[in-house]
Amino acid sequence: MTNAAIPRDPASPPVLCREGSRRWLAGVCAGIGVRYGIDLLLVRIAFVLATLAGGLGAAVYALLWLVLPAGPSAAVGDSRAVRRPRTGPASVKVALGVGLLLLSVLLTSRELGLWFSDALVWPLVLVATGGALIWRQSLGAPSGPPATPSPAPDAVPTRPGAREPRAAPAIESARRRLSAVSRTSLGVVLVVGAGLAFLQSLGALSLARDVVLAALVVAAVLAVILAPWIIRLARSLSTERAERIRSEERAEMAAHVHDSVLQTLALMQKRADEPREVASLARRQERELRSWLSRQTATPGSERLLQAALRDAAEEVESEHGVTVEVVAVGDAELEPRTEALVAAAREAIVNAAKFGGGSAVDVYVEASGGRVHAFVRDRGPGFDPAAVPADRRGVRESIVGRMERQGGRARISSSAGTGTEVELLLEPSAR
């Protein structure tokens, strides 16, 4: 908010605000002058005269100072004005302040023997308070809640886990809107009450009652006639909104299908004479599409969990070795050194199953609950005798058994000719 803010679009009509560049005090007179094209000097003279003739000028000046937002140029010299008009609970205090200020001015002038009567003083105070409340509210509202800017709905990423974070700002903003509405209505009540009190004191209310009655009847009649239209309008607005959301989703879907699925299909057509390649392409695309559909892909930078890590490992092995790996997972766990070791060991077991399993599908099952992680990797290959594995074959001994034991876990390999091989990995809850 520096010089960049000064040159405003000359086409846009100037709004009433405090003008900082030519201010004496708070820029109220300058603002009025700019807005209505009156000579600045005349405005100031008018204010001074009004002040001398009973203090009204000072009161109005103070009121405008509080109510008017700071203009863009005011931001340069007036660091206070960088803040937007306070719309939060502070606006209630501001409104009360305005009311009390005016009250004090009016009472003072009455003491001095000026022409205000009680019938005028109290309604005026009420009007000032309520008016300040409403003005602050409606002038501040379009620029959005200043304290915590909530993200635009479009900016909310359609990621897994986005559901919860999305709910919080929604509730927050709904609550803020609600309290804003209640503040505004408080202001309205004050102003209307002041008007009624004024009329009451003048005795004009009995006349007004008939008018009000007539107006109420007319309003009721109109409501009955117009209700269907209004309801239909509201409904069509909401369907329109739903339609827009749907079409956005469709566009996202189309973009994704184009980027991934169509590319893969094109690739598969080119490699049509290599069935193994085609199968692995199809499988990889299937996985990718599935994870996109269920939005299970871990977002970069976010915390990864055991299931996702294991699925990633399985997927890697699958595309490297062209063997189908089915992962079934129950429960989930944090990724910490122990579970990471388990994932690494499981990956090694999957690689072995893919290499020596004779091309059979590999079943991976992992169950995690209460700190206990139990994983199985199974193939239906020819099997082998674990005792007969030479000691220099580091694969099984180091990467699977050793890795698990270093973490206080356990690995067991059962295999026999004809039934395939199963590697069992177990982590008990750490006894800390």
Next chain:
Amino acid sequence: MSLPRVAIVDDHHLFRAGVRSELDGLVDIVGDAAGVADAAELIASTRPEVVLLDVHMPDGGGVEVIRRTAQAHPDVRFLALSVSDAAEDVIAVIRAGARGYVTKTISGADLADAVERIREGDAVFSPRLAGFVLDAFAGTPAPTRDPAAPSDLDQLTPREREVLQHIARGYMYKEIALRLEISAKTVEAHVTSVLRKLQLSSRHELSAWAVERRLLEP
């Protein structure tokens, strides 16, 4: 034994043709249908023993087909066949009355085997379905090991849990029987009992899945 009479319900033409050719000679295919209304008609007119049912179809999917026909034809059994990975889809169609769930990548021989078992009144659980069930029933250990005690619909017995874990690990029923030293019939009985619990239990997870699914259904 005669070949099982099978109807195929799937809105995907290529897939129907593929299943037809894969099952050729293994089962007796009495017809196929591409939508919910067609399926209801086909089932009423041909009375198949087993219906291979796609979970995702326009107008309500497999759940709707079962809803429309199960009452009038209680002897028709359904096997859900899906590419869906979503637990709520699978659980919803099981709760509607399907007796099993297999993925569409299943081989022809395995599918024929599954059809045969469904015809005999058994339940067919794929490893993935077993995983879903274990997930849904997680966190409540069965209070009693006494087999005579009336089984609580909301909980799995330790034995059922064990059988499901083996299915999830990729074991066939016969292999499970061997490993647990029980008969294959007992394994079948456990799986069928789990299916019953799955269909009748009011466990929060299961109803939540089903409700979610129905809300998503257009």
